[in-house]
Amino acid sequence: MSVLVGPETRLLVQGATGGEGSLHTRLCKEYGTNVVAGVTPGREGQDVAGVPVFNTVEKAVRETGANTSIIFVPAAFATDAMYEAIYAGIKLVVCITDGTPTLDMVRVRRMIRGTETIVIGPNCPGLISPGKAKVGIMPADAFRPGNVGMVTRSGTLLYDAAAQITAQGLGQSTAIGIGGDPIVGTTMIQALTWHSQDPECEAIVLIGEIGGTAEQEAAEYIKSEVKKPVVAFIAGASAPPGRRMGHAGAIISGGRGTAAEKKAALTAAGVVVTDNPAEIGLTAKRVLESRR
Amino acid sequence: MKIHEYQAKAILAQYGVPVPQGRLAQTPAEARAIAEELGRVVIKAQVHAGGRGKAGGIKVASTPDEAEQIARQMLGSRLVTHQTGPEGVPVHSVLVEQTAEIAKELYLGVVIDSAAALSVIMASEAGGMEIEEVAAESPEKILRAYIDPISGYQPFQGNRLGYGMGLDTPLVRAFGALAGNLFRAFESKDCSLAEINPLVITTDGKLLALDAKLNFDDNGLFRQRDVQTLRDVSQEDALEVQAQQNGINNYIKLTGSVGCVVNGAGLAMATLDAIKLYGGDAANFLDIGTVNNVERVVGAFRQLTADPDVKAIYFNIFGGMARVDVIALGIVESYKTLNVSVPVVARLTGNAVDEGRRILAEAGIRLIEASDTADGAKKAVDAARAAE
Numbered sequence: 001m002s003v004l005v006g007p008e009t010r011l012l013v014q015g016a017t018g019g020e021g022s023l024h025t026r027l028c029k030e031y032g033t034n035v036v037a038g039v040t041p042g043r044e045g046q047d048v049a050g051v052p053v054f055n056t057v058e059k060a061v062r063e064t065g066a067n068t069s070i071i072f073v074p075a076a077f078a079t080d081a082m083y084e085a086i087y088a089g090i091k092l093v094v095c096i097t098d099g100t101p102t103l104d105m106v107r108v109r110r111m112i113r114g115t116e117t118i119v120i121g122p123n124c125p126g127l128i129s130p131g132k133a134k135v136g137i138m139p140a141d142a143f144r145p146g147n148v149g150m151v152t153r154s155g156t157l158l159y160d161a162a163a164q165i166t167a168q169g170l171g172q173s174t175a176i177g178i179g180g181d182p183i184v185g186t187t188m189i190q191a192l193t194w195h196s197q198d199p200e201c202e203a204i205v206l207i208g209e210i211g212g213t214a215e216q217e218a219a220e221y222i223k224s225e226v227k228k229p230v231v232a233f234i235a236g237a238s239a240p241p242g243r244r245m246g247h248a249g250a251i252i253s254g255g256r257g258t259a260a261e262k263k264a265a266l267t268a269a270g271v272v273v274t275d276n277p278a279e280i281g282l283t284a285k286r287v288l289e290s291r292r
Numbered sequence: 293m294k295i296h297e298y299q300a301k302a303i304l305a306q307y308g309v310p311v312p313q314g315r316l317a318q319t320p321a322e323a324r325a326i327a328e329e330l331g332r333v334v335i336k337a338q339v340h341a342g343g344r345g346k347a348g349g350i351k352v353a354s355t356p357d358e359a360e361q362i363a364r365q366m367l368g369s370r371l372v373t374h375q376t377g378p379e380g381v382p383v384h385s386v387l388v389e390q391t392a393e394i395a396k397e398l399y400l401g402v403v404i405d406s407a408a409a410l411s412v413i414m415a416s417e418a419g420g421m422e423i424e425e426v427a428a429e430s431p432e433k434i435l436r437a438y439i440d441p442i443s444g445y446q447p448f449q450g451n452r453l454g455y456g457m458g459l460d461t462p463l464v465r466a467f468g469a470l471a472g473n474l475f476r477a478f479e480s481k482d483c484s485l486a487e488i489n490p491l492v493i494t495t496d497g498k499l500l501a502l503d504a505k506l507n508f509d510d511n512g513l514f515r516q517r518d519v520q521t522l523r524d525v526s527q528e529d530a531l532e533v534q535a536q537q538n539g540i541n542n543y544i545k546l547t548g549s550v551g552c553v554v555n556g557a558g559l560a561m562a563t564l565d566a567i568k569l570y571g572g573d574a575a576n577f578l579d580i581g582t583v584n585n586v587e588r589v590v591g592a593f594r595q596l597t598a599d600p601d602v603k604a605i606y607f608n609i610f611g612g613m614a615r616v617d618v619i620a621l622g623i624v625e626s627y628k629t630l631n632v633s634v635p636v637v638a639r640l641t642g643n644a645v646d647e648g649r650r651i652l653a654e655a656g657i658r659l660i661e662a663s664d665t666a667d668g669a670k671k672a673v674d675a676a677r678a679a680e
Contacts, residue, residue: 020613076514101482101512102404109409110441125612139612139642154558156610159642160665163610180557181511182406209558212406235561238568239577246542246557246579248511249406254424259565276569277562278666 004092004118004174004194005033005068005133012037012060012090013051014081015072020096022048024072024137031134036064057088068092070126070135075099078122082108086117094135095121095185102248105183112185119185123247125155125177136177138162146171148284149195149228151188152207153180153214153247157235157277161207164281170288173200180247182211188218196226203229203288205280206271210236211250211257219265229287230271233280234259293508294340295522298387300504307477309470309488311501314389323363326388327356335362336387340527342422342505343373349383352391359388382526392500397490398457399423400471402478405438411478413437413445413471415453419490437471445475459493466499481519482512531576531599538591540578548573549676550669551602551634553592555580555614559665563608566666572673575601582613589622590629597630603679604635606672608665611642620648624655635660635675639668 011028015021016038026049029035037060038053040046046053054060057069069090073081078097085093086108100122112119120127126136131145137155142163148170152158158177165172176191178184188206195201204226208215215234222230237259239245241252252258263273274283301311313330316338317323327333337349344350349371353359363386372380397419405412416434418426426433435456437449450468459467470491478486485507492502513520525533535543542557550567552574554560560579567574576599580592596602609619619640626632639662640648652659660675662668 075511099511099514101515102484102509103411103479103482103512106404106409106411107441137613142612142642152558154556154561156554156556156612157558157562159612160559160562160610163641164664182404183409207558209561214406217407233562235558235565238564238574239561240544240546243544243577244510245544245561245577248509250557250561254427275565276666277559277566278664 005127005129005135007034007132009068009133009135010034010036010064010066011135012039012057012064012066012069013072014039014057014069014085016040016048016051016053017043017046018072021072024070025049025051028134031140033133033135037066057084057090061088061090066090068135069094071095071097073097079104079108082119086111091117093117093119093185094124094126095119096124096126096137098123100181102182105181105185108185109183120176121179121185123181124179124184125158127174127176128172129174130172138175142166143175144171147173147200147202149173149198149201149204150175150207151191151195151204152177153209153249154207154235157207160277161205161233161280164278165205165284168281168285170281170285173198180249182249188214189221192218192221192226196228201228203231203284205284206230206232207280208232208234208262209247209250210239210245210252210259211247213257215262216265219269219271222271223269229291231280231283231287232266232271232273233277234262234273235277237275293510293513293519293523294527295506296338296340296524297336297504298338299522300506301501303481303506304474304477304501304504308473309501310499311504312389312392314387316385317363317388318367318385320360320364320367323386323388324356324360327353327359330388330390332391333359333388334391335359335366336389337366337371337383338385338387339371339381339383340524341371341373341375341381343375344371347371347373349373384526392492392502393495394492395495396493398493399426399489400474400491401485401487401489402475402483403485408438410441411439411475413439413449413453413475415457415471417457419492423489439475445472447472463493463497463499470499481506482509482516483507484509534598535595538595539588540580540591540595542577542579542581543595544577546574546576547601548575549601549603549680550672551575551596551599551605552608553578553580553596553605554608555582555610559608559610563606563665563669566669567606567673569666570670570673572669572676575599584615584618586618586622586625589619590626593626593630593632597632597634602634604637604672604676606668607636607638607640608668609640609642611644615644616640616642616648617644617651620651624651624657627655627657634679637662637668637672637675639664
């Protein structure tokens with residue numbers, strides 16, 4: 001999965017001088033990611049954890065050759081930050097920020113359509129290829145290099161499941177949190193395509209939740225295109241209808257988007273679905289062992 | 293965020309959507325006065341819930357006397373519809389509107405289609421019914437026009453929808469303009485839903501928005517100052533309003549006995565699922581988010597200890613951005629300042645967990661420890677059951 005992040009990643013942090021931005025500039029750098037620049041308008045000349053700060057993404061790219069961006073800018077300015085990175089030619093934009101308006105993502109998706117620019121998020125934990133690079137906020141200790149590819153909508157559930165997988169003696173090839181909003185830059189299907197194409201990935205763990213049709217569409221895709229075994233957990237089986245369960249995208253609307261509906265679609269596609277969130281790692285191990 | 297029908301109609305009127313003549317009444321006398329002016333009127337309870345008609349929240353008044361009587365009966369009462377809980381919602385005002393001579397009822401709405409990542413205008417001849425029923429029983433009756441954000445709404449899209457519903461040309465033109473105006477309102481105000489159901493064709497061939505509903509994207513409110521002022525907390529669950537005052541923005545009151553505090557919405561939902569798996573029920577959903585301050589932990593405890601349904605509390609924290617030592621400090625502070633009389637189960641792991649455990653041990657606080665989400669759920673369900 002060095003297609004997305006790895007040794008050739010040159011990471012730029014938008015919002016680098018803020019509380020979260022500065023913390024994660026340091027943590028990503030400590031992990032071994034090549035963090036080359038920070039961007040905060042008005043703070044050029046400062047540095048964060050030894051990383052030089054610029055006023056604009058354009059200048060940062062020109063001076064440092066940054067090719068990937070991670071965004072910690074507050075919600076009111078996050079869409080602008082995404083546009084700025086896209087305009088400056090950044091090919092992978094990871095937006096951590098929670099709280100961007102849904103209509104903004106309608107416009108961002110339209111903007112990147114047909115281009116090679118990848119946007120992950122918003123409202124996501126980012127992604128990690130353990131042992132290679134971390135472009136996100138996930139706790140490093142939960143992950144180790146291995147053969148399980150992960151795609152989730154949730155942040156902490158990603159960490160919890162990854163820790164389970166690691167505790168089983170396995171590891172992750174790449175783990176991607178696509179985010180909890182109703183419209184995200186990268187779909188579940190896109191992430192599954194990457195895992196399918198990654199020779200280091202031998203099994204896929206998919207963690208979904210109520211609301212929308214991402215998992216149902218993923219099930220269709222898995223049925224026809226994915227040959228590797230897939231394990232899934234869908235959060236929200238006990239959620240009441242019509243309520244927004246934290247994530248903007250986690251809402252059962254008009255009877256559609258229930259966990260039951262998603263589980264049924266995935267099971268019909270040959271996915272091994274577990275109802276117990278504490279057995280995701282165990283299920284992944286069993287599935288891999290049964291393949292041997 | 294939701295608003296009342298009268299507020300939605302006021303907004304849509306600004307965007308050129310024809311709405312009935314009518315005014316808000318907050319007393320029976322006001323209702324009478326409006327009826328004297330408008331003649332035959334319909335009295336509509338203003339609540340943030342659908343299904344008003346069947347619940348007696350929409351009534352026709354032929355005389356000012358009747359209008360006053362109906363308003364008196366509705367105002368100050370609680371309306372229970374199939375969309376509210378059994379306790380219903382309070383009626384503080386009624387919309388008194390001129391009745392219309394209806395020839396036909398249509399449906400017109402705008403939502404965001406997340407699969408397509410586009411806004412979509414939906415129209416149907418099956419107006420005046422629950423659109424979800426139409427979608428389930430006769431989906432072919434719903435026409436859709438997807439709006440490209442670059443080109444925006446185009447008149448030909450109004451033609452497609454209008455002719456598709458069998459309207460004749462003058463009406464197709466009027467409908468197309470109205471649909472464009474509705475979409476403009478939807479986009480400018482960061483709506484998540486803009487719905488006119490029914491959109492009626494009157495007997496003299498005019499279009500009229502007989503009912504209007506606008507829901508707003510919570511994430512867009514920061515740039516919609518005037519919309520923010522339309523909020524009516526009397527229509528929201530009292531405990532949920534209280535949670536916001538306690539600094540908790542992601543709290544949903546449920547009906548079980550296990551109170552939950554979890555960091556992250558996905559893990560929080562999974563925690564509710566695990567509780568159900570072990571035969572229990574959650575008293576609430578609570579995503580405490582990235583906890584980096586003690587006050588928010590105390591706020592969560594305050595919220596849960598104030599809920600009489602809560603017989604046990606389950607803290608499920610996977611510290612990533614959140615630090616377990618801060619959680620521990622919050623728990624210690626909560627025990628000091630609040631009356632925590634229910635058993636507390638804690639699954640604490642991740643960032644700064646050793647420090648967190650030390651803090652709890654030094655404060656002499658013994659929680660029921662759990663090793664993972666399922667273990668904690670089982671222990672919490674058992675503890676709640678034992679307390680009942």
